[in-house]
Amino acid sequence: MTRSTLNQWFRSAWPPFVAVLLFLTAWEAAVRFFGIEAWILPSPSVIAQEASSSASSLWMHTLSTLQLTLIGFAIGSTFGLLVACALHLVPLLKSALYPLLILSQNVPTIALAPLLMIWFGFGLLPKIIVITLVCFFPVAVSTMDGFAQTDRTMLNYMRMIGAKRTQIFRKLEFPHALPSMFSGLRIAATYSVMGAVIAEWIGAQKGIGYYMILQKSAFRTDRIFAAIIIIVVLSLLLFLLVTLIERLVVRGGRRGASSEGGESR
Amino acid sequence: MNDREKEAPVKLELSGLRKSFGGKRKPLPVIGGVSLQVRKGEFVSLIGPSGSGKSTLFHLIGGLLKPDSGEIRLDGRVINGERGHIGYMPQQPALFPWRTIEDNVVLDREVNGAPRRESLEEARRWMERAGLAGFEKAYPHTLSGGMQQRAAFVRSLLSPHELMCLDEPFSALDAFTRSEMQAWLLDIWEETRRSVLFVTHHIEEALLLSDTIYVLSGRPSEAMRRIEVPFPRPRREEITETPEFLSLRRELTNLMKEEQRKSTGMPSARQN
Numbered sequence: 282m283t284r285s286t287l288n289q290w291f292r293s294a295w296p297p298f299v300a301v302l303l304f305l306t307a308w309e310a311a312v313r314f315f316g317i318e319a320w321i322l323p324s325p326s327v328i329a330q331e332a333s334s335s336a337s338s339l340w341m342h343t344l345s346t347l348q349l350t351l352i353g354f355a356i357g358s359t360f361g362l363l364v365a366c367a368l369h370l371v372p373l374l375k376s377a378l379y380p381l382l383i384l385s386q387n388v389p390t391i392a393l394a395p396l397l398m399i400w401f402g403f404g405l406l407p408k409i410i411v412i413t414l415v416c417f418f419p420v421a422v423s424t425m426d427g428f429a430q431t432d433r434t435m436l437n438y439m440r441m442i443g444a445k446r447t448q449i450f451r452k453l454e455f456p457h458a459l460p461s462m463f464s465g466l467r468i469a470a471t472y473s474v475m476g477a478v479i480a481e482w483i484g485a486q487k488g489i490g491y492y493m494i495l496q497k498s499a500f501r502t503d504r505i506f507a508a509i510i511i512i513v514v515l516s517l518l519l520f521l522l523v524t525l526i527e528r529l530v531v532r533g534g535r536r537g538a539s540s541e542g543g544e545s546r
Numbered sequence: 547m548n549d550r551e552k553e554a555p556v557k558l559e560l561s562g563l564r565k566s567f568g569g570k571r572k573p574l575p576v577i578g579g580v581s582l583q584v585r586k587g588e589f590v591s592l593i594g595p596s597g598s599g600k601s602t603l604f605h606l607i608g609g610l611l612k613p614d615s616g617e618i619r620l621d622g623r624v625i626n627g628e629r630g631h632i633g634y635m636p637q638q639p640a641l642f643p644w645r646t647i648e649d650n651v652v653l654d655r656e657v658n659g660a661p662r663r664e665s666l667e668e669a670r671r672w673m674e675r676a677g678l679a680g681f682e683k684a685y686p687h688t689l690s691g692g693m694q695q696r697a698a699f700v701r702s703l704l705s706p707h708e709l710m711c712l713d714e715p716f717s718a719l720d721a722f723t724r725s726e727m728q729a730w731l732l733d734i735w736e737e738t739r740r741s742v743l744f745v746t747h748h749i750e751e752a753l754l755l756s757d758t759i760y761v762l763s764g765r766p767s768e769a770m771r772r773i774e775v776p777f778p779r780p781r782r783e784e785i786t787e788t789p790e791f792l793s794l795r796r797e798l799t800n801l802m803k804e805e806q807r808k809s810t811g812m813p814s815a816r817q818n
């Protein structure tokens with residue numbers, strides 16, 4: 282069982298792996314062949330070299346960004362989840378606030394960052410607020426969708442056997458909404474890294490975003506590439522973390538679409 | 547039905563039940579005066595054309611809907627619009643995919659506050675009878691359709707409420723699995739003797755299982771015929787070949803055909 286899943290994983294992992302390898306090779310070859318200057322487009326080997334020589338400072342900035350991301354993600358997701366539950370359980374609240382919630386999704390949250398800096402200074406607080414806002418919407422909206430899509434037959438069954446409102450919520454609606462909630466969390470995970478970096482661009486003394494701004498003014502394209510790679514890796518890690526938690530929490534055959542193909546074989 | 551059962555107290559009584567859907571302007575009368583009785587320990591079937599409001603009738607009994615008029619009495623008390631008095635098996639199994647079979651089966655008891663240990667013991671016993679032994683910790687999606695139906699049946703069997711309402715439990719099964727399940731249900735019911743209200747389209751199934759059959763007319767439906775099934779208990783499937791069974795079946799089939807024809811508004815099948 283474990284061996285076959287490992288095998289399967291390997292089989293689906295090698296084609297993209299080879300594709301990336303080919304892409305890097307082509308990149309390297311093109312840079313050398315056309316003699317492109319490093320400040321325009323550094324070759325992968327140059328980026329790797331630079332990354333390893335400035336590893337300690339990159340690591341410091343990465344940790345700072347990671348911390349910011351995790352705090353913002355945790356607060357924003359919790360907040361989104363609580364609001365979704367509250368709106369679902371109090372229909373009046375929902376009919377009053379849900380349309381506003383959907384409308385306010387059109388406000389580009391990131392654009393509020395400069396405003397927040399003016400109001401709350403350049404410390405941790407405005408940055409956390411930005412990430413919280415960015416994470417809040419996808420979690421709240423998809424969790425509420427999950428509640429709304431509760432299976433009618435199951436709902437009728439619970440009512441017929443005399444389940445109380447809280448029992449229906451705890452035993453049916455909440456577990457039913459979990460897959461949908463996790464797809465919101467996955468989106469929030471990627472957004473939160475982006476939110477952190479942008480918040481750092483606007484005003485910070487450390488973090489990957491700050492590092493990028495610094496290197497930009499020095500035209501150190503190689504270091505900017507290293508920073509981009511770190512951002513991608515951070516997003517991926519957070520995404521995987523959410524997926525892992527989903528695997529532990531969501532039971533039975535109804536996980537997100539990503540794992541469905543694996544189970545059908 | 548023997549004499550002792552004839553005197554059994556009435557468990558469920560519907561009298562003059564009416565229900566329409568849709569607004570005041572253009573109401574769709576679905577149930578137009580249904581009256582019937584289920585005695586304690588009696589197996590009562592309800593057959594009627596599709597769309598005649600059989601599921602709606604269960605929703606009324608379960609308190610999901612309120613009748614426009616008429617009374618639902620359980621043990622003599624009016625329970626119009628009250629929930630949580632019956633064991634119920636919906637038309638689709640509606641097992642909760644995130645619960646193991648064992649946890650699904652005890653759901654009704656859990657909701658009604660029965661101690662978990664006891665429920666699980668009871669569950670194990672009946673799951674074994676249902677051929678679900680070894681699947682206690684499995685999730686519903688790993689079970690076949692027939693097994694899911696049996697799990698949903700055991701769930702209603704474990705309900706702390708005496709009356710069981712089963713809504714076409716076998717309609718989604720193939721003919722062979724279906725007749726297997728009928729034999730199995732017959733067995734279990736004759737052992738437990740719960741009061742059962744059973745909905746089906748299937749005339750043979752109704753004749754094989756029931757003490758009493760009510761035939762519903764097409765929409766708006768009323769219970770237009772009540773038939774007592776004379777075969778003694780315990781019953782075996784062999785009775786389906788007796789002349790008495792065949793003549794009852796013919797009678798019911800004709801009745802149903804006529805109803806189906808009326809409800810589709812066609813004068814006869816041939817003129818179609």
Ligand SMILES: Nc1ncnc2c1ncn2[C@@H]1O[C@H](COP(=O)(O)OP(=O)(O)OP(=O)(O)O)[C@@H](O)[C@H]1O
Nearest residue numbers: 567568576594595596597598599600601602603637
């Ligand atoms: N909540 C509802 N709102 C409006 N109309 C409804 C509602 N529930 C049922 N109906 C209508 O009532 C009629 C009877 O439906 P019902 O499901 O009770 O039939 P049924 O006898 O169980 O049919 P089947 O044998 O196909 O299961 C149908 O015409 C249906 O459209």
Ligand SMILES: [Mg+2]
Nearest residue numbers: 600601602637
């Ligand atoms: Mg029905």
